[in-house]
Amino acid sequence: MKHLLVALLFFLATALLSRADAQSLVNTNWKAYIGEPVNDTLVLHIKADSSFVTDRSGAAVVRSVCKIKGDTLSLDDVDGQFACPSMVGRYKVAQTGEQLVFTLIDDPCDGRAGALPATKWMKAPDPAKK
Secondary structure, three states, rough: HHHHHHHHHHHHHHHHHHHHOOOOOOOEEEEEEEEOOEEEEEEEOOOOEEEEEOOOOEEEEHHHHHHEEEEEEEEEEEOOOOOOOOOOOOEEEEOOOOOOEEEEOOOHHHHHHHHHHOOEEEEOOOOOOO
């Protein structure tokens, strides 16, 4: 009985921590410079069930449906200049202070798979609050 109680408490604590990590990414913005072929500073805007990337001028270059479960982020592009429609990418995400790190799980979109993990994403202010 004691082991069952300990296992249950561990499960609940893990579930709560995973939910907290996922919730901490909702409504956040992350800025990075992307080299070839983009050569621009981009901002990744993560919402509850969607994300979009804007360029330096504020124009959206990719819009995606995103799902956050625990420390895993799934992206399915809908439209945009750099979109990979119908190619779901999955990444482990870790927020360390003001930096967001993506670790590739699987992604058939070569451009996204190369750019997200190889880029230093730094916390950016919400442009709507300026």
